Amino acid sequence: MIRVASLGYVGVESPKHSVWNEIGPEVFAFQLGQPGSDGAVRFKIDDNAYRISIHPGERNRMSYQGWELASYEEFGNAQEELARQNIPYKVADAGECADRLVGEMLYFQSPAGFRYELFVLPSRRDDSFLPPRPHSGFQTGDQGLGHVNVVVPDGEAEHRMLVDVLGAKVSDAVIVGGGDAMRFYRVNPRHHSTAHMVVPGMRGLQHIMVEAKEIDDVGRAYTLAKRHPELKVTAELGRHMGDMMLSFYVRTPSGWDLEYGYGGLRVSDERTPGMLQAPAEYWGHEYDPMFFDFQALEPAD
Secondary structure, eight states, rough: OOOEEEEEEEEETTTTTTGGGHHHHHHHOEEEEOOOOOEEEEEEESSSSOSSSEOHHHSSSSEEEEEEEHHHHHHHHHHHHHHHTTTOOOOHHHHHHHTTTTEEEEEEEEESOOOOEEEEEEEEEETTTOOOSSSOOOOGGOOSSOEEEEEEEHHHHHHIIIIIOOOOOEEEEETTTTEEEEEEEESSBSOOOOOEEEEEEEEEEEEEEEEEEHHHHHHHHHHHHHHOOTTTEEEEEEEEEOOOOOEEEEEEESSSSEEEEEEOOOOOOOOOOEEESOOOOOEOOOOOOGSSOSSSEOOOO
């Protein structure tokens, strides 16, 4: 089994990638990093060279998920495990690694057709995160970027890949109408680094979550998002059961939602998965109908 350390970065495509040059810094306090070789807008939220990349593209879609491994030894173990489980993979060449700003990388496809990149030694420089407006910073470190919530056509196939290949553990599930609608997976003390919901025949990105260090940073971002003409709040301020995140959601110009939160739960390996009944909220998170109109999906192969 591979031992993934954290969600390191996420890459998406969008025909409106350039608007992020304004929205990212002004609304969300993301620092602009060095652009990608294709003109991708890259965002720093800590001392890593970047955590989120918005690439130019003809449609809104997820391009890749980057999962960090703890060491070069683990990188070798990952290759052996993928070969043992007969999962085709490719080791990235020097140019691909330079483009991602990592030491080594390999990639393969998940059952849903997502590109998973396993990497070591991300480029980072101490004290390099300089938020473009007053902000306390984001909770990252050994917990990684935050989390992604994706749509998959086959929940069981993706579950087996996450648990049996990447070593993830189920933290909780949310039940809707008697069925297991969503599962939340952790690879470190963060309650979850990824989650998925099932939509037959489709795959894609529903939301990315970033976690601020102070609650006032959530309030400031919420106020700025409400005022911005390119953004639409799809879930009002509220607090989830499960990960206990206090947050709001906003529909971005790239078709997926950004969850901006504070105070997420940290859990141990001994946690017993909870079975929560929707709506799994302590309070708030009143959902706009647009929240359920997933706009960054594509047909699954």
